[in-house]
Amino acid sequence: QLQLQESGPGLVKPSETLSLTCTVSGGSISSSSFYWGWIRQPPGKGLEWIGGVYHSGNTYYSPSLKSRVTISIDTSKNQFSLKLKSVTAADTAVYYCARRGYYDSSGHYSPDVFEIWGQGTRVTVSP
Amino acid sequence: QSALTQPASVSGSPGQSITISCTGTSSDIGSYNLVSWYQQHPGEVPKVMIYEDSKRPSGVADRFSGFKSGNTASLTISGLQPEDEADYFCCSYGGSNTYVFGTGTKVTVL
Numbered sequence: 001q002l003q004l005q006e007s008g009p010g011l012v013k014p015s016e017t018l019s020l021t022c023t024v025s026g027g028s029i030s031s032s033s034f035y036w037g038w039i040r041q042p043p044g045k046g047l048e049w050i051g052g053v054y055h056s057g058n059t060y061y062s063p064s065l066k067s068r069v070t071i072s073i074d075t076s077k078n079q080f081s082l083k084l085k086s087v088t089a090a091d092t093a094v095y096y097c098a099r100r101g102y103y104d105s106s107g108h109y110s111p112d113v114f115e116i117w118g119q120g121t122r123v124t125v126s127p
Numbered sequence: 128q129s130a131l132t133q134p135a136s137v138s139g140s141p142g143q144s145i146t147i148s149c150t151g152t153s154s155d156i157g158s159y160n161l162v163s164w165y166q167q168h169p170g171e172v173p174k175v176m177i178y179e180d181s182k183r184p185s186g187v188a189d190r191f192s193g194f195k196s197g198n199t200a201s202l203t204i205s206g207l208q209p210e211d212e213a214d215y216f217c218c219s220y221g222g223s224n225t226y227v228f229g230t231g232t233k234v235t236v237l
Binding site: 035037039045046047048049052060061062063064096102104105110112113114115117118119120 | 128159163173178179184185216220224225226227228231
């Protein structure tokens with residue numbers, strides 16, 4: 001069973017870079033079917049899509065975060081990573097990694113659904 | 128790319144039906160049949176309930192249904208159960224491999 005696990009510092013100082021890693025277990029990150037994404041949720045607020053990466057390394061970012069975000073993939077480690085630079089208090093959130101893509105019971109593939117999520121990691125931006 | 132608009136809260140009694148709306152634009156909801164809905168209980172991870180506007184993943188109760196018309200999608204919960212009390216978020220494909228989530232709706236079972 002595929003599992004995702006986020007890891008990284010829980011506290012980041014303002015103006016510094018937030019760095020998180022998502023480790024995938026129980027399956028290969030190199031599958032061409034899927035896309036690996038990051039989503040965040042500020043305290044008491046809604047979900048915000050940050051961006052994602054294919055096994056090829058092609059990346060896609062939210063227009064509002066594009067200037068500060070870098071997502072990368074390391075297929076040899078079965079991991080993908082998020083870097084968000086110049087953070088402020090507004091970046092305080094629970095950060096989730098997720099797999100985009102779903103195979104139904106008949107084997108039909110639907111790409112545009114975030115089926116499997118990590119447990120999330122809380123990151124606080126504070127001096 | 129602005130967040131999709133959802134009502135902040137919706138409530139209903141056990142057994143009743145409720146509907147949550149999700150309003151976007153012609154650039155997201157209106158352009159694709161790719162709206163998904165996620166349920167999130169407090170302190171838990173979001174779980175997909177509906178994808179591609181109206182499809183249910185295996186294991187999701189058939190009292191959850193999705194519909195879309197124009198720039199607005201909706202999630203209906205029929206025969207509301209106490210365990211349905213949670214936050215619900217819609218999400219739409221926005222083109223060019225981008226996605227936008229809704230503002231979220233808190234469902235309360237009275």
